[in-house]
Amino acid sequence: MELKQMKYFKTIVEEGTITQAARVLHISQPPLSMQLKAIEEELDTILIERGHRHITLTPAGHLFYRRCNQMLNLYGQTSKEVQGAATQILRFGITSSNGYFITHEHMDVFRKKYPKLDIHMKEGTTYEMVDALLAHEIDIALVRTPFDSTNVKSFLFKPEPMIAVGPSTLVNEKKNHLIDYRDDPVLIHRRYRQFIVDYCLNELQFQPHIPIITDDIRTALVWGSILDQVVIIPEAAIPYIDLNSQTYTKLKDKGLYTSAAFITRKEELSPIIETFISLIIKDYKI
Numbered sequence: 290m291e292l293k294q295m296k297y298f299k300t301i302v303e304e305g306t307i308t309q310a311a312r313v314l315h316i317s318q319p320p321l322s323m324q325l326k327a328i329e330e331e332l333d334t335i336l337i338e339r340g341h342r343h344i345t346l347t348p349a350g351h352l353f354y355r356r357c358n359q360m361l362n363l364y365g366q367t368s369k370e371v372q373g374a375a376t377q378i379l380r381f382g383i384t385s386s387n388g389y390f391i392t393h394e395h396m397d398v399f400r401k402k403y404p405k406l407d408i409h410m411k412e413g414t415t416y417e418m419v420d421a422l423l424a425h426e427i428d429i430a431l432v433r434t435p436f437d438s439t440n441v442k443s444f445l446f447k448p449e450p451m452i453a454v455g456p457s458t459l460v461n462e463k464k465n466h467l468i469d470y471r472d473d474p475v476l477i478h479r480r481y482r483q484f485i486v487d488y489c490l491n492e493l494q495f496q497p498h499i500p501i502i503t504d505d506i507r508t509a510l511v512w513g514s515i516l517d518q519v520v521i522i523p524e525a526a527i528p529y530i531d532l533n534s535q536t537y538t539k540l541k542d543k544g545l546y547t548s549a550a551f552i553t554r555k556e557e558l559s560p561i562i563e564t565f566i567s568l569i570i571k572d573y574k575i
Contacts, residue, residue, distance in 0.1 A: 382430035455519040
């Protein structure tokens, strides 16, 4: 299969009809329809259900569309890198709770060693970063356990506890175990929902009350402040806390400890990536 065919398929999906896609691609409709048929025959599956006004993707079509995007993006990125080989690029992914691991001092040393380096940042969840890494959309990511490390190489930081954050009427240094909050509604990041629920059910024998789940730790803290409720997050997120309205305490539950981690593809560890990892992780090593 050619990249041109992937571009054709991507355009059909995004334009909604073969007719409109043909206009955008500046080709006639019959050849484009033939290309779509050729792709489906090669893959031996139906990718698109043809409608009178709009196409509909089959499950296989959704998967193939995602892969087309990944392949075309990788091709475009590779072309740029080859054409501008004099400019070094580090494609770096990070999750919202880990931003404070990288300091001004770290970057000052790193940029002096690689003054021509461009850093392209991508932010998302740990699961999104693992997928992006394996799809070659990024080269390295700073994520947090637990995650499936089967297909990646991991460099773990020192484990750290979860913390409880909230108004002083609910959170104090004496309430330093999760069970102390069994009667309180707690806000959490979606990333840790199953992790926390499993711990509560299996180790503490209670069902936590989790009325709000967010996709960003900073959002959880904002809503916790608005509602005067308890937020359970990793210790690394302390710099995001508004200490004028919230206080926090470290939870002593060992079963809730997590670790930040750098992940890379197993077969790739360039001098730039190796320097970046060693520079930062030395301050947080196990």
